[in-house]
Amino acid sequence: MAAEQTTTQVQPAKPQAEKQTNCLACNKPIRKLKRYYRDGKFYCNKKCWKTFIAKSKEEAQK
Numbered sequence: 001m002a003a004e005q006t007t008t009q010v011q012p013a014k015p016q017a018e019k020q021t022n023c024l025a026c027n028k029p030i031r032k033l034k035r036y037y038r039d040g041k042f043y044c045n046k047k048c049w050k051t052f053i054a055k056s057k058e059e060a061q062k
C-alpha cells in the first residue's frame with residue numbers, strides 16, 4: 001500500500017493589510033459608510049474608539 005501524498009499548497013504569509021479594514025476595538029470589518037476616523041485609525045463608531053483608547057491605556061499601565 002503506497003503512502004498517500006497530499007499536495008499542500010504553502011501560501012506565503014499575507015503582508016499586513018495596507019488599508020485598515022477592521023475595527024481596532026471589536027475587529028469587525030468597517031463599512032465605508034459606517035466608520036469613525038480618529039488619529040489615523042478607523043473604528044466602527046465613537047464607542048469602539050473609546051474602547052480602544054481605554055484598552056491601550058490599560059495595557060500601558062500594566
Ligand SMILES: [Zn+2]
Nearest residue numbers: 023026044048
Ligand atoms: Zn468596532
